Amino acid sequence: MQRADKLSLLMVVALAIAVAAAGCGQNPSPTAGATGGAGQEGAALKVMVPCGQVGPFSEIVKIFQQQHPDVEVEWIPENMVTITNKLLDGKDTADVALSMGDLELDLLEKAGLLMDSTRVKYAENSLAIMVPTANPAGVKTVADLAKPSVKTITIPDPKENSAGVHALEALKSAGIWDAVEKKVLFARFAADSKDVAAKGQAQASIGYYPCAVEVHIPDQPPAQPKNLRLLTQVPSDLYAAFSCEGAVLKDAKNPEAGKNLLALLQTPESQEIFKTWQFIGDESASPTG
Numbered sequence: 001m002q003r004a005d006k007l008s009l010l011m012v013v014a015l016a017i018a019v020a021a022a023g024c025g026q027n028p029s030p031t032a033g034a035t036g037g038a039g040q041e042g043a044a045l046k047v048m049v050p051c052g053q054v055g056p057f058s059e060i061v062k063i064f065q066q067q068h069p070d071v072e073v074e075w076i077p078e079n080m081v082t083i084t085n086k087l088l089d090g091k092d093t094a095d096v097a098l099s100m101g102d103l104e105l106d107l108l109e110k111a112g113l114l115m116d117s118t119r120v121k122y123a124e125n126s127l128a129i130m131v132p133t134a135n136p137a138g139v140k141t142v143a144d145l146a147k148p149s150v151k152t153i154t155i156p157d158p159k160e161n162s163a164g165v166h167a168l169e170a171l172k173s174a175g176i177w178d179a180v181e182k183k184v185l186f187a188r189f190a191a192d193s194k195d196v197a198a199k200g201q202a203q204a205s206i207g208y209y210p211c212a213v214e215v216h217i218p219d220q221p222p223a224q225p226k227n228l229r230l231l232t233q234v235p236s237d238l239y240a241a242f243s244c245e246g247a248v249l250k251d252a253k254n255p256e257a258g259k260n261l262l263a264l265l266q267t268p269e270s271q272e273i274f275k276t277w278q279f280i281g282d283e284s285a286s287p288t289g
Helices: 003-020 051-067 080-088 103-110 142-146 162-173 177-183 190-198 209-213 255-265 268-276
Strands: 045-050 073-078 096-099 120-125 127-132 153-156 184-187 204-208 228-233 242-248
Touching: 045 051, 045 080, 045 255, 051 073, 051 255, 051 268, 073 080, 080 096, 080 103, 096 103, 096 255, 103 162, 103 242, 120 255, 120 268, 127 162, 127 190, 127 209, 142 162, 142 177, 153 162, 153 190, 162 177, 162 190, 162 204, 177 184, 184 190, 190 204, 190 209, 190 228, 204 209, 209 228, 242 255, 255 268
Parallel strands: 045 073, 045 096, 153 184, 153 204
Antiparallel strands: 096 242, 120 242, 127 204, 127 228
């Protein structure tokens, strides 16, 4: 890729980041959420939720509120990078932080922000290759990303995104990193990585499988991403398995309610909800065309 073209794409990503930095792109604004009953003094529970989990969490939080009617739940959907940095910088606080993968919780744990022994895995996650709807480069497999017709591949920045960490791992495991390294454009947010491909400015993007299948909006059915289609899941043997994770924060005002929420996320009932939203699925059912 020519340097001028790559700089142009970086400007596109930067503009998208400026628009979406405070929230989730086309997902709900950070002020959206759900609350339970009136609650009692000190019984509120604040949860920071990644945009990609808005769909399943909006269902699971209703179960939690039925089980704990005295707890008022404030949940804030935001980009995962935004959540992590707000907590790391001390610009925001919460009782519970949820994540799409492992890197983000690793960063919070290393910073000493997590309450001991509360970090849990609660839903399998995975990677997918996405392409513009017409798939002009004719990509069918991971190996095809090395083809000359593929000029640009977007992946989330592995310094800040679990998706980026495991996408980089997959490209190296597939033996094509040397061939694609100069084609890769790192986007700070996973949503921006996907959007660049949807605009036809990249021939392929690697990101979270659930986000490639549908867009999550509270109280609405799943919506298909626009101008983008799921090509195939990245073979699971190319990267280390990872899951959505959560933990109670050390400075939580309602740690017991936070622990109860994390326990609920791990129950069979919640697992079925995550499965409906494509977090836990059958890789063999992935499209390949």
